[in-house]
Amino acid sequence: MTQFRNMNKQHLTRWEPTRSLEFYTEGFWRMQLRFAIRDFRNGESVCLTILNRSESQVIGVCNYTNIVRGTFQSCHLGYALDVSHEGQGLMCEALESANRYIFSELKLHRIMANYIPDNVRSAGLLRRLGFIEEGRASSYLKINGRWEDHILTSLINPKDI
Numbered sequence: 001m002t003q004f005r006n007m008n009k010q011h012l013t014r015w016e017p018t019r020s021l022e023f024y025t026e027g028f029w030r031m032q033l034r035f036a037i038r039d040f041r042n043g044e045s046v047c048l049t050i051l052n053r054s055e056s057q058v059i060g061v062c063n064y065t066n067i068v069r070g071t072f073q074s075c076h077l078g079y080a081l082d083v084s085h086e087g088q089g090l091m092c093e094a095l096e097s098a099n100r101y102i103f104s105e106l107k108l109h110r111i112m113a114n115y116i117p118d119n120v121r122s123a124g125l126l127r128r129l130g131f132i133e134e135g136r137a138s139s140y141l142k143i144n145g146r147w148e149d150h151i152l153t154s155l156i157n158p159k160d161i
């Protein structure tokens with residue numbers, strides 16, 4: 001994770017919150033992975049990594065967070081792919097199977113994913129996966145130091161659970 005984050009610092013800056021210097025250290029990621037396991041066990045989030053074929057390198061992440069049960073049964077999805085692996089359909093393939101897991105195993109009803117209007121790659125990915133555009137939220141998330149509008153999309157569980 002430390003290597004993935006350091007190698008993609010520049011690539012991801014435009015689309016992510018401003019990161020602290022600590023974010024790029026091994027100590028930070030050791031702690032973060034412990035939190036991820038705890039939150040998975042508590043049913044609060046599912047943080048997944050995509051590995052290369054030889055499983056020696058993290059090449060992407062898919063995070064299903066803010067899992068809310070009760071009448072909502074929903075979560076948010078965020079993702080990032082290593083710059084040298086873009087344009088090969090890898091994130092699409094990973095999210096197809098991860099979304100299936102979220103719907104069939106966790107039995108959530110809705111996955112929400114939002115993107116900055118000029119994030120063309122993210123828009124294309126969500127469209128391919130069947131996410132439906134639901135609106136535009138102004139000044140929605142503070143990305144790279146600026147409050148950015150976002151296009152709101154979601155995918156509904158095809159099985160009416």
Ligand SMILES: CC(C)(COP(=O)(O)OP(=O)(O)OC[C@H]1O[C@@H](n2cnc3c(N)ncnc32)[C@H](O)[C@@H]1OP(=O)(O)O)[C@@H](O)C(=O)NCCC(=O)NCCS
Nearest residue numbers: 015079080081086087088089090091092114115121122125
């Ligand atoms: C958003 C992001 C994950 C998309 O990655 P991606 O590789 O474009 O996404 P996909 O897995 O859907 O791949 C689609 C590309 O692979 C190509 N492709 C090749 N084989 C494919 C296949 N079997 N299936 C689908 N696409 C395939 C498509 O033609 C497309 O390429 P193109 O856009 O050059 O035409 C990536 O750009 C990224 O990490 N961006 C920075 C972080 C970010 O924006 N995060 C999201 C914030 S909302």
